[in-house]
Structure formats: C-alpha cells, structure tokens
Amino acid sequence: MSFKIEKISYQYSAEAPLILKNINMEIRPAEVTAIVGPSGSGKSTLVSILSGVIPELMNKGLLTGTFHHKDDVMISVVSQTPENQLFGYGVEDALAFGVENLGLSSEKISERVESVLNLLHIQHLRKRAVSTLSGGQRQAVCIASVLAMKPDLVIMDEPVSSLDPKGKHLIQSVVNQLRAAGQTTVIVDNNLDWFSDIVDHVVGIDHGEVVFDGNRDEFFADAPLAQRLGVIVPQTVDIYHELAKKADDLKPFTTVDEAYAALKDRFVSATSQQAADTQSPSEHVLEVNDLSKSFADGFQALKKINAGFEKGKIISILGQNGSGKTTLVKHLNGLHRPTAGSVTYLGKKTTNKSVAEISRDVILVFQHPEHMLFEENVYRELTFCARAQGIPFAEKDAMEVLENYDLLKDKEELPVNLSMGKKHLLTILSVLFSSAEVVILDEPTLGMDLHLRRHLEAIIHKLKEQGKTVILISHEIPLVFKLSDQLLVLDHAEKLAAGSVQQLAENEALFEKIQIDLPPVVRLSKKLGLSPLACDVASFAAQIDELQKIGGAERG
Amino acid sequence: MGDFLQYVELNSFLHRLDPRSKFVFFIIMSVLTSFVKSGAALLFLFLVFIAIWLIGGIGSYILVLANKVKVLLLFIFLLWLVLGLFTVNEGPAIFRSGFSLFGHAYVFSLEWFDFYKGAVYALRIFLMISAFYTVILTTNFSQIILGLQSWRVPYAVAFGVGLVFQIIPMIVQEFATIMEAQKSRGLEVDKCSAFAKLKNYVIVSLPLLFRVLSKGHAISLAMHYYKLNFKVKRTSYQTISAGRSDFWFAATTIAATVMTIVLQIRFYIQI
Numbered sequence: 129m130s131f132k133i134e135k136i137s138y139q140y141s142a143e144a145p146l147i148l149k150n151i152n153m154e155i156r157p158a159e160v161t162a163i164v165g166p167s168g169s170g171k172s173t174l175v176s177i178l179s180g181v182i183p184e185l186m187n188k189g190l191l192t193g194t195f196h197h198k199d200d201v202m203i204s205v206v207s208q209t210p211e212n213q214l215f216g217y218g219v220e221d222a223l224a225f226g227v228e229n230l231g232l233s234s235e236k237i238s239e240r241v242e243s244v245l246n247l248l249h250i251q252h253l254r255k256r257a258v259s260t261l262s263g264g265q266r267q268a269v270c271i272a273s274v275l276a277m278k279p280d281l282v283i284m285d286e287p288v289s290s291l292d293p294k295g296k297h298l299i300q301s302v303v304n305q306l307r308a309a310g311q312t313t314v315i316v317d318n319n320l321d322w323f324s325d326i327v328d329h330v331v332g333i334d335h336g337e338v339v340f341d342g343n344r345d346e347f348f349a350d351a352p353l354a355q356r357l358g359v360i361v362p363q364t365v366d367i368y369h370e371l372a373k374k375a376d377d378l379k380p381f382t383t384v385d386e387a388y389a390a391l392k393d394r395f396v397s398a399t400s401q402q403a404a405d406t407q408s409p410s411e412h413v414l415e416v417n418d419l420s421k422s423f424a425d426g427f428q429a430l431k432k433i434n435a436g437f438e439k440g441k442i443i444s445i446l447g448q449n450g451s452g453k454t455t456l457v458k459h460l461n462g463l464h465r466p467t468a469g470s471v472t473y474l475g476k477k478t479t480n481k482s483v484a485e486i487s488r489d490v491i492l493v494f495q496h497p498e499h500m501l502f503e504e505n506v507y508r509e510l511t512f513c514a515r516a517q518g519i520p521f522a523e524k525d526a527m528e529v530l531e532n533y534d535l536l537k538d539k540e541e542l543p544v545n546l547s548m549g550k551k552h553l554l555t556i557l558s559v560l561f562s563s564a565e566v567v568i569l570d571e572p573t574l575g576m577d578l579h580l581r582r583h584l585e586a587i588i589h590k591l592k593e594q595g596k597t598v599i600l601i602s603h604e605i606p607l608v609f610k611l612s613d614q615l616l617v618l619d620h621a622e623k624l625a626a627g628s629v630q631q632l633a634e635n636e637a638l639f640e641k642i643q644i645d646l647p648p649v650v651r652l653s654k655k656l657g658l659s660p661l662a663c664d665v666a667s668f669a670a671q672i673d674e675l676q677k678i679g680g681a682e683r684g
Numbered sequence: 685m686g687d688f689l690q691y692v693e694l695n696s697f698l699h700r701l702d703p704r705s706k707f708v709f710f711i712i713m714s715v716l717t718s719f720v721k722s723g724a725a726l727l728f729l730f731l732v733f734i735a736i737w738l739i740g741g742i743g744s745y746i747l748v749l750a751n752k753v754k755v756l757l758l759f760i761f762l763l764w765l766v767l768g769l770f771t772v773n774e775g776p777a778i779f780r781s782g783f784s785l786f787g788h789a790y791v792f793s794l795e796w797f798d799f800y801k802g803a804v805y806a807l808r809i810f811l812m813i814s815a816f817y818t819v820i821l822t823t824n825f826s827q828i829i830l831g832l833q834s835w836r837v838p839y840a841v842a843f844g845v846g847l848v849f850q851i852i853p854m855i856v857q858e859f860a861t862i863m864e865a866q867k868s869r870g871l872e873v874d875k876c877s878a879f880a881k882l883k884n885y886v887i888v889s890l891p892l893l894f895r896v897l898s899k900g901h902a903i904s905l906a907m908h909y910y911k912l913n914f915k916v917k918r919t920s921y922q923t924i925s926a927g928r929s930d931f932w933f934a935a936t937t938i939a940a941t942v943m944t945i946v947l948q949i950r951f952y953i954q955i
Contacts, residue, residue, distance in 0.1 A: 185908055205909045211854070212902035215847075215910070217691070217824035224921035226910040237921045257693055257824075259853075274909070463864050482874035483867035492868040498898065499858075499865040502890040516870035544894050562870065 129198065129280050129312065131155040131178075136193030138173055138182065144189075147173045149336040151193070155281065158310040160303065160326050162344075164318050165333035166358040166577050167547040171316050174333065175283055178314070179205045197280075204279040208286040210270035211258075219253050219261070219269050226277040244272040247309060248302050262449060264295025268302050275311070282306070283314045288322055289574060290495075292449040292603050293644045296322050318577045319360040320347075321606075324382065332357050348382060358577030363606045363648040363665065370669040384648050388655045394676060412436035413597050414460060414490065414566050418469035421455055429455040431621045432469065437566065437597050442588060444600040444608045447618035447642055453601050456618065457568045460599070462486040473566075488517050491564035495571035497551035501543040506535055509543045509554055514561035521561050529557055533583050548575030553583055560587070567591055568599040573607065585611060606647040609633070610664035617642060633661045688748060690853040691824040698740035698822040701933055702926040703831030706819045709937050713815035716944055717808050721955055723800060725947035726807045732940040733814060742821050749817050753810065760809055761802035768798030801955045825849040830924050840914040851899070858895050862888050 136151040148170045155161050165171050176182040180203065183191055197203075204226070207213050216222035220241060227237045245251045250268055253261065261269060267287055274282055284303075288296045303326050306313055315323055320330075330347040332340030340353055347354065351369040354361050364387050372378045375394070381387040414437040421430040430452045437443050445453045458464040459471050462483040471478050473489050491513065494500055503509040507526060514521045530536040533553060538546060543554060552575055559567050572584055588611055591598050602608050608615075615632045617624040619642050625632055632638060633650050645651075649668050653661045658675075662668035693699075698706070713729075720726055737743045772780075772793045780793040823831070825846040832842035866888055867873060873884045 179909065181905060181908055185904070202911075205905075207902065207906065207909075209902060212899055213906040213909070215850070215906070217826040217850075221826040221922065228918045228920055229911045229913065229916070231917055231919050234919060234921060234923075237919065241921065260693075277911070458864075461868055463868065482872060483864075484870050484872035484874065487868055487870040491870075494861070494865040494868065496861075496865075498895055499862045499891060500869060501894075502866075502887060513869050516872075558869070 129201075130157050131281060131312075132194075132196040133178075134194045134196065136174075136177060136191070136195065138170075138177065138189055138191050140189045142190060147336050148177075151333075151336075151338055153331050153338055153341055155312060155314060156329060157312050158307075159328040160307055160313045160315060160323070161329040161331060162320060162323070162327045163314060163316045163331050163333065164320065164357055164359045166318070166356075166579060167549050169333045169357075170336040171333055172285075175205065175285055175314075175316055178281070178283055179203055201281070202277060202279040203281045203283065204274040204277055206267070206271050206274055206282065206284040206287055208289050210263075210266040213270050214258050214266065214273065217257055217259075219250075219256050219258060222258050222269055223254075223273045223276050226273055230277065240276040240278070244276045247275065248272050248305060262295060263291045264298040267291065267295065267299055271299075271302055271306075275306075281312050281314065283316065286317045286319075287315070289317070289319075290571070293605065294448050296603070297643075300326070318358055321360050321362045324348075324362045324365075332359075345380070345382070349380060355578065358579045360578050360581070364652070366665045367649060367652065367668060370665050371672060374673060384651050384655065387648075387652050391652075391656060391672070394672075410438045410440060413439040413474060415472045416456070416459065416469065417472070419456070419459060419466050419471065420468040421459065421464060422467045429621055430459070430466075433618075433623050435616055435623060435626060437599060438614070439565075439597055440592060440595045441613040442592055442598045442600060442611050443614045443616060444602065444612040445616045445618060446605075446608065446644060448644070450620075451618040451642070452621045453618055454570065455621075457492060457570065457599060457601065460566070460568060461490045461492040463492070484516070487513075488563050490566040490568065491559050491562050492568040493556050493559060493570065493572065495574055497548070497555045497575075498544065500555045501551060503543060505540050506530070506538050506543055506546070506554060507540070510535075510558050511561055513558045517562055519561065519563050526561070529560060533557060533587075549577060549580040552576060553580055553587075556584065556587055560590070564596070566597045566599065568601075570601045571603065572600070573602060573604050581607070605644060606649070606664075609647045609650060629663050630660050633663060688752065689820065689856060691849070692742065692745055692821050693824075694741050694822075696739075696741040696822070697929050697933075698736070698742065698818070700927075700929060701822070702924050702930045703823045703827040704834060704924070705926060705930040705933050706823055707831055707835075708934070710815050710819045712937055712941055714812060716941060717811045717815070720808070720944055720948045721804060722948040722952045723804050723807075724951035725944045726804060726811065728947055729811060729940065729944050730807060732936075733811065733818075736818070736936075740818075740822065742818070745821050746814060746817070749814060750810070753813060757806040757810055761806040764802040764805050765798050768801055769794055773797040797953075800953075804955060820849065826922070827924065830920065830922060833920070834924060838914075839918060843912075843914075847903070851903075854899065855892070855896060858899075859888070859892055862891050862895070866891075 133151055133153050136148055137146055138148040139146045151174065163171055163174065176186065177191065177195060182189060214222040215225045223241045223244060224237050227240045245254055248268055248271065250272060253265055253269060258266065258269065288299050291299065300322060303313065303323060307326055320327065324344065327344050330340060330342060330344055331338060332353065334357055340347060348361060348365045362382060364382055364384060367387060368378065368381050379390045381390050416433055416435050419430055419433040422428045433456060445456065447453050455464060459466055462478055462481060478486050501509055503512055510529065511521055511526055530539055535550065535554065543551060546554065552572065556569060556572055573581055576584060588598050600608065600612065609629055612629050614628055616626045617632065617638060624642065625635065625638055633646060639646050649662055649665055653668060658671055662671050737746050769792055770790065772791055773795050775795050775797045778794045778796065780791065782789060782791050784790065828849060829842045829846035832845060833839060871884055873881055
C-alpha cells in the first residue's frame, strides 16, 4: 500500500510562517524511505502530519493539501527516546500495550506478541524488565511494540541517535528484517550513514520544500545537495567525492569493497611522505592512578585504571555502554569519588575540592543539553560558566561567538526553544568562557546535523589551539578518528589500551574485542596498504594524491 | 537514591502476591495506624511489619526509607515532646518547674510520658509510610494497573496511577542528573551557605520543570501512536489471580489487625 502526499502546506497559526510548502511525495510500499533535511526544515512537522498528531492532537494550525490513504490505515511512530514511549514494566507488557488498545482477544494478543518477538529475534528479552534493557534493546522492543499493532506504515524518528555501536548494529539488523518482511518504513534521520545499505528512497526537505526525491545512489551522487541539507553520508561516499575532484573517471562507490576495487590499480602502494606520529609526549595535565570504583550495590564500574591526559591534546575514550567511560569522566571532575586510587590535576589530588571548584580546571559538558540550560536567554546561557566561576568576560567576545556560530539572531531566545542541536552547541560554547584547561564533552554530536557538527569540530580545534585538553566520549567513530590525537579504550571497567590514534588503528584485534568497527577510511587504508594509516578523509585523499604522483612518475 | 521510591525486582513471596492482596493490606494498615494510639499495639504491628519485610527480602530497602524519613520522624518526636512540656501529665516527672510570663503562670513539666507520646506519633507515621512503601517496592506499575482495573476502577484512572509510578523514578533520576550537570558547570552546592544552597536548588528546578514538561509531551504523543483511547474498551494480555500465598498473607493481615485492636483496647493510655 502506498501513501501519497499532495500539495501539503502547513503553518502553526495564521500569523506564523509556512513550515511546509506544497509538499508532494510518495511513500512506496515495502520500501524504506529516508526523509532528510537540516534542523528546522519541517521534517518533524511532516512526521506529525503523517502520524495524525496534526490535526488530531494539534488542531490549531492551518493544514492544506491531501494525505491519501485508506480509512482504516494504521500508522505508528518509533521515537528517538524509547523510555518515553514504552508503557509497561516488563517487555511483554510493553509489547502488548498497543494491541490491548485495539481491543483484540487475549489469544490474538499472545499471537502478535510471539510473532514480533520472533520477527526481531528478541525472544530472550521477553521476561526482562524494560528498565534493565540496554539502549539498543529498548529501541528494539519499542519497534516491536509498534509492529505488534500491524501498522501499514512505521515511521522512525532518529531511532539510533543515542545508541552505542552495539545498539546501532541491533537496530540495523531489525530494520533489515522489516525490509525483508515487506514492511513499509519511513526513517527520519539526517545521519544516512547507519542505514545507507537499507534505504531505497530518499526525500530531501529544505525550508519546507521537497528539494530531492530519488533513489539512494542518486542522492549520494549529489554531494553539494547532501552538504546543503546537512546530511551525514557514509564515509566511503565522502572519500569518493574527495577523490573525484581530481579524478573524473573514478567509478562511484559506497562500500569499502567497492572503493578498494575502484582504487587498487590507480596508484603504487608505498609509504607516504606524510609525517607519521612522531611527536614526543607532552606533560600530563590530568592523571588517574590505580583508580577503582565500586558502587553501593557492589557493582564495580572501574578497575585499577591508570591514564594520563596530555596538555593540548584531543583524547577520546572509546568503549561500549557500560564499559566505564562516563564513570571515569565523572571522577575527573569530582562527581564521583574513587573507592581506591586518585585523580590529580597538575600533580595535585582533587579529593578535597567540590565539583564547582574542580570545574574551574576540569569542566564536563553533559550529553543532554536540557539538563544544563536554565537561563532566560541565549546570551546569558553562553556566559553562565564565566559568571558561575567569576571569570571576567567582554560582551563583545560573547557577541562574536554568537555570530560565528549562527546564534546571534537567537540571542534573546529562551534556550530551551532552540533545536536540540543548537541547544547542545550552546552548552558547549559556554565552556569557551570558563577558565577550565580540560574540557570533557560527553556525546557532543547528539541532535546535530552536518552543519552543526562542523561548528563542533571548529570549537574543538579552537580549544586545542588555546592549549586546552579536550576529552571526548562519542559513539560517532569516524568523527572520533578524525578529531582525536589519542585514544583510551575501556572494556568491562578495565583499561584495554591507550595510545595515538595511528597506533591503535593498527590493532584490529582490539576493536574486534570491543565490538566497534574501525571507520571505513581506516579499513580502506589498510586494504590499500597505506602507511601511515589515514584516519580521516582529507588525509586519505592527500596520501592517495601523493601516491598517484609517485606512481605516475615511476610509470612515466 | 537509585532504588528509592520505586519497584525493586526480586522474587520474594511479597512480589509474587496478587496486587489486590497488597492493596487490601495497605488500606487496612492505613486505617489501623490512623486510629491506633497504643504504644504496645503499634509496637506489635511494627514487629509484624519487620517479619514481613525480612521474609519478603526487602529489609535493606526499608532501612533506606528509614534513613530518608529519619529527619521527619525526629521532627514529629520533638514536636510532641515540646508540646508535652507545657502539659502536666500523670506519672513520674523528670523535670518540673513553674514560671510566669506577661502575668500568666505556666508549668514547665517534662515526664517520661512525653517521650512515650513522641515515640507513639513518630511510630504511627513511620508505619503509615512504610505500609505504602511496602506495596510500592513489591508491585510494579503494570500490576498496579491490572489490580485497579480488576476492582473496576476506570482504565483512565488506573493508567494515570500506573503512569505516576512509572514516571516518579524517571523524575528522581532527572533531578540527580540535572544537579550533576549544574555542579559540573560551576554551580556551587557543596561548599556554600544554607541560603546559597537553597537558592541554587531553586535554580535547578527550572530545567527539571522543562524536562518534565518535555516528557509529558513525549508521553502524550506515544499514547496517540499506540491508539490509546479511554472511551474504547481495551483488552488485557496479562491476568492476575490470588493463590495460596495470598490466602496466608490475608490471614496474617487479619490476625495482626485483630491482635492490634485487642492490644489497643487493653493497653491504651490516653494521649
């Protein structure tokens, strides 16, 4: 069954601007359709119209146009926060909730519950409490609870945005199962990377208008459009576009294997002249020594961790959820006190300092900006850290920051009214006005499209240029490899490895153990025999360029 | 903090009971502790509670509760003690003295009875709270909804009650996280005066309000996605039924109630 949207326009009130302008599109049966577009483009409003929230729950706006579907059509939505969507203590309760609302007999409900447990291979979760599930498992149960209602259309709104790599893999396989089962699915997510193998159809929206409607490969071929829409595409696609700037005849590729096939004969494999990682270590601004942490319930979250964080470096902490990453950084800023061992800043123990005192040296930005924002406007929020820590600042500098990061027009806006990505950017920007020499960012990309990520990268580089140490926790592995100088790898509360990105990228067994895939650019570099390994697209393209010149010189 | 005010997953006899048995227990104990003022009767009831908690394996969680409410209980105890100082009671006095203030004569009298009275009121309050807490610790919100539905409580009400118990732990967790986030940004709540601490706690309430509103919005959307309509009759996947344990639990509750009433009648001291 297909769904046709014809000439849909919408504004939230008669005085408000049009959010959607004459939208025409079709959602084809048994296909996975991606709806992409920058923050504020109208994606969420379109989801509200498709799901019936507009006009059933929100009926004050002006909606024109037609959404063609059967009368008894069932459309349901999987949100990005399953904890706000699952009703029921146990997994079975949560799965049955929607079906119970349909008034089916208990035998029918049992059948439906069994069928989704089998379809998504989550039988092993059926007796678990929802609160004990991991993020990925919770999202899988959420999808299953929606599927149990046998919807004609399932809409998923950024379903993996807060998941770790293991959780993302689980949801990838779940969406794959749905596609195989012929389920019509819409995924609203500006990160096309995680479902690029699954998506059939892409619809791009910008400023409330459809600016692209085509298949996946057509979308990937149009790099300027993806940039304009702020869509994160697979790294292999970025590699192709970067290389294609200098090689018109390069055949398009989207996977590492295709890229290898396209590139293997185009250059002579040799050690690049690019500087390998030969920098001598600088002083440790922050150290943890034999750090262990056990909680009151006996759970041991950290086991004898020793690590040093060098001044002026970007250090990423890698590991699956539950590996101890957040517990470790909460020790660095004093939120947790060690059961054994110590944390030292510039050689002095931080034990007797309050968290606020430590924040003058080591500041932690939380992953959910809504936990941090409370000022009445964006300007005051930006300068909150400086005021809380008694650090002088010039209004001119604050205005300049707002202008540089596209927030000047929102200066007087209530921070909570900003988009999720902008809220996050604002909390991160506020640390620019703090005195802290160490800045810890916990999942800083949450809610950010490509444009905001570029800003984030600029902020991190700026902090590094100022000689500050940046500690990063992120599940966006290509971004981690692109930005970081060093990695600290944790697994089951223990430190597995630490070293430069280049060094650790060589260690495939390490990444297999923590079940994190190396970024495509690193895998491709390995396949092509590049040395040193390229960890980001720009350095990969530079190396290939150099090797092509060598190859050309040898041949010619 | 993590386990406070929420269901704890264990496989004890209390957890396996029909939720309705626990509701009845809670109602009886609430009524009983509202009327019983005999120290001996309350002490007996307390011993029964202790036995139930220990057999149910939730003793450590009740200790957490006691720790959380100790200031309240101390306040109640001291309040009745101070009020008792201005009343002359029968029985041995510890200290007694007369004085006049603005031409009025007063007697300042501290007796052992004042301690008894304070202890009785504090124990009553603790038993009331802990009866409720015993149900919360051992009944998850899905069972609460099922139990209420089986008593013909409208689904909208039952669902609302269940939702409250689903959301309370989330809000507690949100508050803790917001406090951590604000401290991390430099808001001092550890090394500051009581007034500054209070002011900073008020500041924290704003993001909490926004989070709660945003959760409320997300939950109402989810109710729409799941086609929840309180006007339409819905069916149920899980069922509840009383078993042998429920019989013994009900028998114990009734026996304890009878015994408490007997003790109240025989050992009541006017307070």
